[in-house]
Amino acid sequence: MxxxxxxxxxxxxxxxxxxxxxxxxxxxxxxxxxxxxxxxxxxxxxxxxxxxxxxxxxxxxxxxxxxxxxxxxxxxxxxxxxxxxxxxxxxxxxxxxxxxxxxxxxxxxxxxxxxxxxxxxxxxxxxxxxxxxxxxxxxxxxxxxxxxxxxxxxxxxxxxxxxxxxxxxxxxxxxxxxxxxxxxxxxxxxxxxxQLGSWYVSTYPESTFVVGLSASLITAAARWNLRGRNLTVHHRDGPTEKTRLDNAAQVLDVLMNRFGIDVGGIGDVHARITEVLDS
Structure with a gap:
């Protein structure tokens, strides 16, 4: 349970x-x-x-x-x-x-x-x-x-x-x-x-989940979407805002403080994000 x-x-x-x-x-x-x-x-x-x-x-x-x-x-x-x-x-x-x-x-x-x-x-x-x-x-x-x-x-x-x-x-x-x-x-x-499907998309070398960073979160008023260094906010009743983040440190800040993700214990996330900023 x-x-x-x-x-x-x-x-x-x-x-x-x-x-x-x-x-x-x-x-x-x-x-x-x-x-x-x-x-x-x-x-x-x-x-x-x-x-x-x-x-x-x-x-x-x-x-x-x-x-x-x-x-x-x-x-x-x-x-x-x-x-x-x-x-x-x-x-x-x-x-x-x-x-x-x-x-x-x-x-x-x-x-x-x-x-x-x-x-x-x-x-x-x-x-x-x-x-x-x-x-x-x-x-x-x-x-x-x-x-x-x-x-x-x-x-x-x-x-x-x-x-x-x-x-x-x-x-x-x-x-x-x-x-x-x-x-x-x-x-x-x-x-x-x-289990087989999940293993495949999490390990296949060309999988979008392996080669690039993605994160999303929903609020009552908007959809927050992050791809690499690109943050997009789609407002439900308004415009779309796009922000190009400067570096991995800014991306990590968004992941932790806007998306609420605890990134501890999974390796050098900063270094990996630096590699895929523009993926």
């Missing part, structure tokens, strides 16, 4: 814990605002292969780190199951920033999401707190062709595929244009498959 008391303290959550849609939405909000997306372990040469509840609680709750999709959705999945939700772990293929994906070979299936059903509810909800800069900020109903408003942008699911691998593609409305984020199927995955 997850350390629910520790988790609630980590995300500063004091609301209800009965397994309802309101609780689900509130937990997604609190999780996204307090546990950052970050890839410091792969960047520092530390494989992310242990997705057990103990490992994720130790890293993201006790050591006040963040993580990527397998870790974020892994931890929240354990919490939701302990609270009485029905949780299925699904995987998808990221097509974000690759808008010609329909005409080429599919990318690897390396993203994890959750399908969640409150007890007694006839509907399931797509929950994803681990997609970095464009992650869902609210659960959405797992139904196709319906525009659903989140705390930030509208999203929608469309049916995708013409065979046994049929599934969905998740799209977000960004600057009035629908952009595909990832495809996924409705087939629950075994833990060993998730």
């Amino acid at each position: 997850a350390d629910l008391t520790g988790y609630f303290t980590r995300i500063e959550y004091t609301g209800p814990t009965d397994p309802t849609t309101d609780t689900l939405a509130a937990l997604v909000t609190a999780h996204g605002e307090h546990i950052p997306f970050e890839n410091l372990d792969p960047l520092m040469g530390i494989p992310v292969a242990d997705l057990s509840v103990d490992a994720l609680v130790d890293k993201m709750v006790r050591r006040r780190r963040g993580g990527y999709c397998y870790e974020h959705n892994g931890l929240l999945g354990y919490v939701l199951a302990d609270l009485g939700f029905e949780v299925e772990r699904l995987t998808g293929r990221v097509v974000w920033r690759n808008q010609v994906w329909l005409d080429g070979p599919p990318p690897a299936e390396t993203h994890q999401v959750l399908a969640v059903r409150p007890p007694g509810d006839s509907e399931r909800y797509l929950v994803d707190v681990g997609f970095g800069g464009q992650t869902l900020t609210s659960p959405i109903r797992l139904v196709a062709d319906e525009i659903q408003q989140t705390r930030h942008e509208p999203y929608r699911l469309r049916r995708y595929g013409n065979g046994p691998a049929d599934g969905y593609v998740l799209e977000a409305s960004i600057r009035d244009e629908w952009r595909a984020l990832y495809t996924f199927t409705d087939q629950p995955r075994l833990q060993i498959d998730l």
Whole structure:
């Protein structure tokens, strides 16, 4: 079981814990605002292969780190199951920033999401707190062709595929244009498959998580995204601000003091960030 008391303290959550849609939405909000997306372990040469509840609680709750999709959705999945939700772990293929994906070979299936059903509810909800800069900020109903408003942008699911691998593609409305984020199927995955995917993206030499620094955090008013030395703040009801940080020391300051990440105990982070400032 997850350390629910520790988790609630980590995300500063004091609301209800009965397994309802309101609780689900509130937990997604609190999780996204307090546990950052970050890839410091792969960047520092530390494989992310242990997705057990103990490992994720130790890293993201006790050591006040963040993580990527397998870790974020892994931890929240354990919490939701302990609270009485029905949780299925699904995987998808990221097509974000690759808008010609329909005409080429599919990318690897390396993203994890959750399908969640409150007890007694006839509907399931797509929950994803681990997609970095464009992650869902609210659960959405797992139904196709319906525009659903989140705390930030509208999203929608469309049916995708013409065979046994049929599934969905998740799209977000960004600057009035629908952009595909990832495809996924409705087939629950075994833990060993998730471990393999996480190990791969955290060790493959050309993985974006190995060659460059990424961090993201959501607030009620904005999305904070860091890539290398470039910090971008997308205000929900306003402009986008872009800042080019001068050096690794400034990047570290943002990671620790804006994103709230404890970078201790994982090696010479300053030196590694210096190497990937412009990645």
